[in-house]
Amino acid sequence: xxxxxxxxxxxxxxxxxxxxxxxxxxxxxxxxxxxxxxxxxxxxxxxxxxxxxxxxxxxxxxxxxxxxxxxxxxxxxxxxxxxxxxxxxxxxxxxxxxxxxxxxxxxxxxxxxxxxx
Amino acid sequence: xxxxxxxxxxxxxxxxxxxxxxxxxxxxxxxxxxxxxxxxxxxxxxxxxxxxxxxxxxxxxxxxxxxxxxxxxxxxxxxxxxxxxxxxxxxxxxxxxxxxxxxxxxxxxxxxx
Numbered sequence: 001x002x003x004x005x006x007x008x009x010x011x012x013x014x015x016x017x018x019x020x021x022x023x024x025x026x027x028x029x030x031x032x033x034x035x036x037x038x039x040x041x042x043x044x045x046x047x048x049x050x051x052x053x054x055x056x057x058x059x060x061x062x063x064x065x066x067x068x069x070x071x072x073x074x075x076x077x078x079x080x081x082x083x084x085x086x087x088x089x090x091x092x093x094x095x096x097x098x099x100x101x102x103x104x105x106x107x108x109x110x111x112x113x114x115x116x117x
Numbered sequence: 118x119x120x121x122x123x124x125x126x127x128x129x130x131x132x133x134x135x136x137x138x139x140x141x142x143x144x145x146x147x148x149x150x151x152x153x154x155x156x157x158x159x160x161x162x163x164x165x166x167x168x169x170x171x172x173x174x175x176x177x178x179x180x181x182x183x184x185x186x187x188x189x190x191x192x193x194x195x196x197x198x199x200x201x202x203x204x205x206x207x208x209x210x211x212x213x214x215x216x217x218x219x220x221x222x223x224x225x226x227x228x229x230x
Contacts, residue, residue: 043206093161105163
């Protein structure tokens with residue numbers, strides 16, 4: 001089945017550091033990728049929709065200068081948390097979608113746990 | 118806007134008990150409906166889906182039927198196992214081209230031997 005690889009799985013870094021998270025579709029081409037944030041014991045909050053070759057679409061309240069998204073190819077999207085602070089600590093999950101109408105499922109990565117000290 | 122409401126957890130059951138997790142939705146169009154499962158420390162896995170009214174999704178003993186008249190998509194399993202312990206998310210996919218998912222709050226299931 002469709003596989004999405006997310007890397008790294010866990011990051012611990014100092015406040016002020018920028019952190020890059022990669023999301024790769026391993027056996028299919030992903031025209032659209034999504035980035036979610038999940039707080040402890042909470043649901044997933046969509047941060048942005050990333051389309052290959054174009055600018056990401058951010059959800060209301062998400063700072064696009066803080067969370068930089070690049071979708072340079074059909075198999076790779078990256079999320080960079082710039083100048084991270086403790087409040088950015090969270091579980092970030094990406095998903096990939098091949099395209100088509102809304103009845104196609106998204107395929108999720110295993111997530112990245114980001115801890116800012 | 119579109120939304121998904123799930124029953125609050127945690128749900129605690131003994132092994133081999135019957136499971137129901139309620140899910141209702143609000144949508145202006147004709148969404149597709151999904152159940153995802155999240156095991157501790159992992160991302161989400163698609164459990165089952167239904168794309169139109171009266172469709173029944175099933176996988177690994179879990180079932181859910183798309184009920185348009187009651188706007189529901191309740192998850193059921195006849196006999197749960199300890200390995201089913203996880204968080205279950207109901208979600209809908211809006212009509213249109215972007216396949217954006219709207220998730221419910223999630224229901225934590227704990228199954229004890």
